[in-house]
Amino acid sequence: MTAPFSTIDGFRDLLGAMPSVNQTAVNGAAERNGQLTKPPGALGRLEDLASWYAGWRGNPRPELTAPQVIIFAGNHGVCARGVSAFPAEVTHQMVANFEHGGAAINQLSKAFGASMSVVPLDLDTPTADFTQAPAMTDDELIAALAAGWTSVDPSADLLVVGEMGIGNTTAAAAISAAIYGGDASSWTGRGTGVDDDGLARKTEAVELALERHADLLDDPLAVLGAMGGRELAAMAGAIAAARHHSIPVILDGFICTASAAVLEAVQKGALDHCVAGHVSAENAHIRLLVQLDKEPLLKLGLRLGEGSGAALAIGILKGAVACHSGMSTFAEAGVSDG
Ligand SMILES: O=C(O)c1ccc[n+]([C@@H]2O[C@H](COP(=O)([O-])O)[C@@H](O)[C@H]2O)c1
Numbered sequence: 001m002t003a004p005f006s007t008i009d010g011f012r013d014l015l016g017a018m019p020s021v022n023q024t025a026v027n028g029a030a031e032r033n034g035q036l037t038k039p040p041g042a043l044g045r046l047e048d049l050a051s052w053y054a055g056w057r058g059n060p061r062p063e064l065t066a067p068q069v070i071i072f073a074g075n076h077g078v079c080a081r082g083v084s085a086f087p088a089e090v091t092h093q094m095v096a097n098f099e100h101g102g103a104a105i106n107q108l109s110k111a112f113g114a115s116m117s118v119v120p121l122d123l124d125t126p127t128a129d130f131t132q133a134p135a136m137t138d139d140e141l142i143a144a145l146a147a148g149w150t151s152v153d154p155s156a157d158l159l160v161v162g163e164m165g166i167g168n169t170t171a172a173a174a175i176s177a178a179i180y181g182g183d184a185s186s187w188t189g190r191g192t193g194v195d196d197d198g199l200a201r202k203t204e205a206v207e208l209a210l211e212r213h214a215d216l217l218d219d220p221l222a223v224l225g226a227m228g229g230r231e232l233a234a235m236a237g238a239i240a241a242a243r244h245h246s247i248p249v250i251l252d253g254f255i256c257t258a259s260a261a262v263l264e265a266v267q268k269g270a271l272d273h274c275v276a277g278h279v280s281a282e283n284a285h286i287r288l289l290v291q292l293d294k295e296p297l298l299k300l301g302l303r304l305g306e307g308s309g310a311a312l313a314i315g316i317l318k319g320a321v322a323c324h325s326g327m328s329t330f331a332e333a334g335v336s337d338g
């Protein structure tokens with residue numbers, strides 16, 4: 001499969017022409033929800049989730065049987081500035097771990113019945129240190145967006161995108177600060193566990209990036225290219241492809257949400273087919289979710305990335321859809337409906 005764009009403008013145009021929710025399916029789901037054997041509203045947010053899922057699947061009584069998890073991996077030039085608690089080679093090593101089934105996301109994908117694949121993105125060619133130069137060239141950005149787009153299985157009925165990239169909380173912080181403004185320090189956090197000096201270096205890297213790339217801060221895709229890693233761009237490409245194929249998405253942690261935020265900044269409503277799986281312990285994640293008006297499904301103190309929080313939320317969404325589509329109505333069960 002090839003991506004239906006070969007330029008950044010082409011990708012931007014696609015974002016402006018994405019399918020919207022199927023309102024007939026939403027209405028049908030609401031009608032069915034009102035007939036199910038439970039007091040009105042008693043399944044709380046599960047009812048909203050089922051209706052959201054029905055709308056994006058275009059089916060008032062949908063099934064959820066083929067979730068897809070994709071983990072994108074990238075290396076970051078900014079690591080040379082000492083912004084992570086772990087060395088950059090861990091990205092490559094963790095890719096091998098994903099491929100051998102040894103990472104948390106392998107177990108969570110298995111536990112929730114999802115297919116899982118890992119997509120390493122030019123790991124031997126880290127992005128440029130974005131305090132000195134744009135992280136990616138336009139061609140590199142397009143290639144990463146396209147790698148994300150083409151990784152999505154059009155027959156999947158749910159998508160989780162996750163990432164692995166030592167240093168990428170610094171990239172996510174820079175992108176967030178570029179899009180939403182505010183002090184660099186309000187977007188940086190401990191990531192994999194940096195100490196105070198490391199945190200100061202991260203914050204300085206974000207400040208330098210904002211200065212160096214000041215002329216493109218009002219162009220979100222240019223920001224993604226200048227500050228993002230390949231795995232962030234690939235997640236954005238995959239989230240856009242999911243919308244194109246009417247596949248709902250569960251967002252993961254801070255890095256995943258920062259890449260998604262780029263799409264919303266380009267095109268309002270671009271993330272309407274997405275829910276927030278969890279709120280990460282990385283302190284700026286909640287700030288992003290507030291900006292995007294997304295209420296997380298879970299708050300478990302996770303700060304792992306690799307799609308782990310979103311994968312856990314597959315279970316919640318499966319529960320919501322199973323109740324919605326499988327429960328009996330009052331009439332079917334012969335239960336008095338008050
Ligand atoms: O998902 C999150 O919110 C999250 C928060 C902190 C760290 N991570 C993961 O840790 C790595 C980035 O952390 P760092 O400190 O190297 O920037 C990267 O591989 C992410 O998957 C992920």
Ligand SMILES: Cc1cc2nc[nH]c2cc1C
Binds near residue numbers: 163192
């Ligand atoms: C070991 C390790 C596993 C990870 N998974 C996602 N980010 C990670 C960062 C580290 C350091």
